[in-house]
Amino acid sequence: MPELPEVEVTRLSFAERIAGARILSARLGKPLRWPLGIDPQVLAGRCVKAVRRRGKYLLVDLDEGLLLLHLGMSGALSFGSHRTPAGVHDHFDLDTDRGLLRLHDPRRFGAVVYASSEADPLARKLLGGLGVEPLSDGFELNAFHQGLRQRRAPIKQVLLAGDLVVGVGNIYASEALFRAGIRPTVAACRLSKPRAERLRVAIRDVLARALQVGGSTLRDFSNAQGQSGYFQLEMLVYDRAGQPCRQCGTPIRQIRQGQRSTFYCPACQKP
Ligand SMILES: [Zn+2]
Numbered sequence: 001m002p003e004l005p006e007v008e009v010t011r012l013s014f015a016e017r018i019a020g021a022r023i024l025s026a027r028l029g030k031p032l033r034w035p036l037g038i039d040p041q042v043l044a045g046r047c048v049k050a051v052r053r054r055g056k057y058l059l060v061d062l063d064e065g066l067l068l069l070h071l072g073m074s075g076a077l078s079f080g081s082h083r084t085p086a087g088v089h090d091h092f093d094l095d096t097d098r099g100l101l102r103l104h105d106p107r108r109f110g111a112v113v114y115a116s117s118e119a120d121p122l123a124r125k126l127l128g129g130l131g132v133e134p135l136s137d138g139f140e141l142n143a144f145h146q147g148l149r150q151r152r153a154p155i156k157q158v159l160l161a162g163d164l165v166v167g168v169g170n171i172y173a174s175e176a177l178f179r180a181g182i183r184p185t186v187a188a189c190r191l192s193k194p195r196a197e198r199l200r201v202a203i204r205d206v207l208a209r210a211l212q213v214g215g216s217t218l219r220d221f222s223n224a225q226g227q228s229g230y231f232q233l234e235m236l237v238y239d240r241a242g243q244p245c246r247q248c249g250t251p252i253r254q255i256r257q258g259q260r261s262t263f264y265c266p267a268c269q270k271p
Contacts, residue, residue, distance in 0.1 A: 002071040004134070004167030005210035007056045010071070014079035014101065015051035021096035022047050023062075029091030030108060033072060036092075037122065038065075038114040048096065055130045055166040060094075065116045067094075068126055072109030078102050131166040134203050135211075139165060145196040148188040155191065155199075156184035156257055168203055171238045172210065174263050176202040178237045183269045184262045185255070237263040 002010070026040035049061040058077075060067040069077070081099045092103040092112045103110060115123035131147075132138045147164040148155070158164060159173040168176065177184050179202035182195060191199070236246050241254035245265040255262050 001073050001169065002056070002075065003169040003172060003210075004056060005172075005207055005214050007058065007071060007167075008053055008211055009214035010077050011051055011053045011058055014077070018048050018060075018079060018096065018098055018101060019050055020047065021098035024095045024097060025093075026095070027086065027093040029086060029089075032091055032103075032105065033070070033109050033111040034113050036112055036114055043094070043114075054127055054133075055162065057127060059118075065114055066118070066123070068111070068113045068115060068123060069103065070111045071103075072105060072107065072111065074107040075103055075105040075110030078104065129163050131162055131164045134165050134167060134207055139200065139204070141193070141197050141200055144200050145191070145193050148191050148196055151188040153188060154185045154257060155182060155188045156262055158188040159203075160258070160260065165203065168207070170260050170262075171235070172203070172206050174238045175236060176206045178263075178265060178269060179206065181269055183266075183271045184257065184264050186271055237265060239263065 023043050023046050026043045028036060028040055043062070046065070047063040049063060052059040052061065056070060058069040060069065071077070079099050079101045083095070083100050086093060086102070087104070089106045090102050090104050091108060091110075094101040103112060113122060113126070117123070118127065132143070144165065148158065151158045151164070153161070156173050156177060159168045159176075160170065162168070174184065176199060180195065180198040182191065182199055237252050239261075240252045240263060242251050244250065245252055245268060248265065248267050250265055250267040252263050253266055255264075
């Protein structure tokens with residue numbers, strides 16, 4: 001599943017090139033998670049102003065309205081001047097005078113949704129509940145600790161929920177909690193301010209590192225159809241059940257939390 005760093009690198013791969021483009025046509029393939037909500041022909045003639053990201057959504061601002069794109073479980077966007085015929089898993093094309101933006105999504109959990117503005121009820125429904133951006137200045141200790149104190153769920157669940165801080169997915173949550181020395185099962189409200197600070201710093205470090213690794217693959221990424229895997233971040237706990245902790249040698253444990261696998265070191269990560 002593409003996570004925040006993958007979505008941001010996708011954005012960086014085409015945002016500058018598509019800015020200012022005029023839409024020639026739009027094409028829908030098989031149904032995605034949500035309908036586009038507009039006749040695709042209506043988009044012809046409109047201009048792309050910019051591409052922003054909010055959480056795992058890409059916001060393609062048009063001179064009238066915007067498109068909200070989500071990559072779902074298996075989606076990948078490509079942008080280029082090669083206008084190859086759409087394949088069976090290509091479910092959205094935005095053809096412009098600068099190139100073709102194409103969503104390739106075999107599992108079709110992704111979506112492209114039109115909204116007249118960010119104030120549109122649909123856009124508010126999708127974006128309204130999102131927490132602060134973890135790499136922004138807005139992700140600061142006091143608000144983060146205050147938010148944690150109001151949540152009784154295990155800290156890992158609170159991170160995944162995304163309404164306090166957005167875009168910290170399963171892998172990055174496990175890795176950040178290890179780096180912060182925090183057991184994933186600890187109730188969020190029980191974290192002291194110093195531990196919240198260690199976690200905040202760890203979240204930023206893990207995501208920034210993934211972004212850096214992903215950014216280095218950017219040249220290949222512009223036509224990276226199907227490249228929806230994770231950047232090769234060195235995993236310290238994720239997917240390492242039974243293997244020795246890289247810090248202390250204790251076997252890494254795997255548990256289930258809300259249908260998701262969690263990995264942690266029982267010695268390094270304190271309850
Ligand atoms: Zn350890």
